[in-house]
Amino acid sequence: MTQTPGHHLNEEALLGYASGALGEAESVLVATHLALCPACRGRTSTYEAMGGSMLSQIEPSNLSDGALSATMARLDQTDPSEAPCDDGGFDNATVTVLPRPLRDYVGGSLDSLPWKSRGRGVKELPIRIGDGSVRASLLRIGPGETIPQHTHEGVESTLVLKGAFSDETGTYARGDVAVATADHDHAPVADSTEECICFAVIEGPLRFTGPIGRVLNLFVRP
Ligand SMILES: [Zn+2]
Incomplete structure (x- = not known):
């Protein structure tokens, strides 16, 4: 049975995605959540339809060729959940864990990728998306x-893509999105029953604050 996510993206993120206003890394995160969340998919379709009907009321001469074709291409995009299932050389475990929008950027099966150790039991795989100005990783x-x-x-x-983690704001399982802001000091703990795999997008560098964190800062700081 497929579980429906309980922690969603906010309206701002969905509207930003529907209107094409988000950066590429944020768009990949939204597209990946949409692949797992029928509720947000429905809301996004509504926003896209609203955008399309507003567009049809604008005189074509007011739009540049590029803006019009970019928007039409966006409206033509297929629903990620309905995209044909092509494993493209990925192993079954990877296809199960990574929805299509994210798999395309990761580029290989999970166990074959160059994970970097980030302390006891934690590994990170930086993923280059777009111009690299936003930090994205598994x-x-x-x-x-x-x-x-x-x-x-x-x-x-x-x-969350596999397993679950909890912090003081709640428990997050597959498809759930946790948003942490700068004033929010948190230490997520993975469930004890299985490993947890997440996709994280960070606008701005992390600052680790604990004793282990001070060492990690040496690694993650450019
Ligand atoms: Zn959702």
């Missing part, structure tokens, strides 16, 4: 392990 957290306590200078959006 995190792989062993059962019951903790991501070192950290705060950030920007907003961190974390989408």
